[in-house]
Amino acid sequence: MVDVTAEFRRVQSAYAQPTLSLISRKSSPAVIAVFRSMFSTEKPNVPTARMHDQVNGLLADLRRAGIPDVPDANGRDACKRWMNDGWLNRTSDANGDEIYSLTANALDGLRTVDRLTKDRSISLSSHLIAGLIRHLRDFSASISPDVGDYITSLTAEKVRIQTEIKRVLDGGAVEEASEDQIIAGFTELQRFLAELPSDFSRVSESYRDFEVKLISEFRTESVATGEAVRRYLAHVQDLATSSAAGRGFEGALELLRDPELLDQVNRYISTLLADERAAALLNVEERSQVQNAVLLIREGLKQVLERRARVSRTLNDYITSHDVERDHELAETLRALESAAQEWMQTAGPRAKAPMELLPGKLDVQHLRTKMYDPANDEPPLPMTQVERPDRVGNVTLAELRARGGPSHAALRDELEAYLGDSVESLAELFHSLPEDLRRPVEVLGVLPLARRSGLEPTGEVEVYETVRPDGSRRLLDVPRYASTTPPDDDSAVAGEGHR
Structure with a gap:
């Protein structure tokens, strides 16, 4: 029998996530409309002051249009509320200026709404079935590798490819993709591209959470330098192997490091967009999304690398400022205080008070010197030398100069x-x-x-x-x-x- 209570708890925990809360509230249509107006693939970050002003204007436009359930707040308060809801991040860019960006949960919610607003659906076709079969074949072979099955599969694929090559060389026509296949292919490509921003944001947020955790550990416990570096390297390794977003980040990093592969991707995109049928099927926004695929990957990598560099700077500051000798002195002082407190508690009553100043007393110092005494400051000036007064200066006498x-x-x-x-x-x-x-x-x-x-x-x-x-x-x-x-x-x- 199905345990409906357990299913309810799982669904309830899912609805508590920022992604579903973004698309399930009464004010969700207005909030998502603002997010879609402010952020895009080409503009993933918005300066803080501009965000406040534009959100204030967009919310006012929605109220004037009679839209119901528009958040009753100004731009600044609305952005602060959305940060608390887990939809916005406020960070600093490379110049130190504060910027807003969408969280991975908000990007997932926007992708869901974007998929529902598309007037194009993927129809069941032979292209999808063939792709499904290829995926299952390759996936099963990688999960449970069998040498015989693997050789048989490759041999069959080789025969098919050789047969196709012979047919084309004998004058056979190259089969062009149908309109249904083009639509399905572009829809699948857009799905991949739409998932990239949220995956990059997840990696960036993981580094941010690790930075917060690292700073908290530095403040609450004395972490050795080697231990701090080990935790950082372990986090980077786990992030690259344990999550799909981290593995995607490593793959994107390898793509940008390989010029030949990058040129190959650009050629594929140019070939797709050069087709007349693709131009007729894609609107301006979809065409721009496909054309800027490499730029999207580059910007996502930049966002993650900046956050990782910030964690590295935090770790470096801790290592350079960590003084082991000073920590030992502080530990000895604290132990001496603890010992003195224990001795005092043996004779003190339950309501006894120990006079203790929270701050050191004021020093009775009239003036503190800011520099050392320099005897040269008290030396008398050099004696004035007697100079013979000339009768003439150039062609003019002194009397003539005085007269003028x-x-x-x-x-x-x-x-x-x-x-x-x-x-x-x-x-x-x-x-x-x-x-x-x-x-x-x-x-x-x-x-x-x-x-x-x-x-x-x-x-x-x-x-x-x-x-x-x-x-x-x-x-x-x-x-x-x-x-x-x-x-x-x-x-x-x-x-x-x-x-x-």
Whole structure:
């Protein structure tokens, strides 16, 4: 009698898998439509920020179209929920940027939906029956090899091939594949190609799970360097031999390593797609899938190798940072603490407390030096050397250079300091009393700041300054009038008369 309860438990465990949960929920049509819009064979990864924005827009489009059971969340929250459901992976690419990719379970669910949405079915034909018989023959021969049966099978195959060669050489026509055979062949090819992404994802996820397990073991137990390497190599070996996905990965790796086999595969694909009947039977998406078969294998290998390289880096970081001597010191310290705790527990009561600081106390240090003392920093500068002042620089004398320079502030201050402290009615008159070498046009810019610092203020009027250029020519300048704001006393008036 069939144990229906056991069957129910097996079916229930299958429905708990992310693959069936993806296609069995009320929101599954909307979620799968988003996945089919975001991911493809040519675009297996999507940057995180772009994924959030586009998912947000796609969900909004579905709501506006009146589609029922659309997830009520923004793009970021929806992607986070799908990660928890086991449909999305978020990893980092070679540049360190975060990307989303579909998990192997999600790819299996999409392949199921894709197969159901095809309007083409495989009909039972002689092509399929012949392929089934060949597969059974080769498979049974490999499972239970018998020398006699094996030689008989090869001899029969040899006779058939020689008979076919003779028929063609005698002018017989080469039998072309029927439309039914072409459809069946392409359907089978697409089935193989559709399974590749999920197989590669399974291998990549296996390496990811192993990395998480390896890091957990590093943190919870002291794993020797040799043991860590042994576990890594054992995982790689088991993955390559124990699972169909791992064996497929090794086969794809051998394909890309063999240039002749790779060229042969490309020629087969080109021959298939060059046929007019194939072009009429395949739509654009199916034709692109077949044409990019090698690219699909290459991208899947790249994904797996990047994940394996990441595990290798994790292992390398552990090996290079693992200090055996430090671990021994830590073990001795922990044993000493355990011994002290045991001695204390012999005399301590059940509610006794041991004063213990969780963090070390604060150090009373005012300043920590960041570099060593360098005596060269306190050496005095080199003494200044006396240089003979030349009379000429090129074809110009020093006097000519000074005549073309700016205001002579020191000389102006010496000449005008005694008068600027008194009451001044006209700054222009003081300027006109200066020697001609201090009456250059530029000297006006030195007289005005001196006057302002001495308490003279502009009156709002303008007075004329007669300046003398170095070549003896004169120039009149209209300059704001400056005068004292305090009335003159007797002494200053006498000094002013004497100056005039």
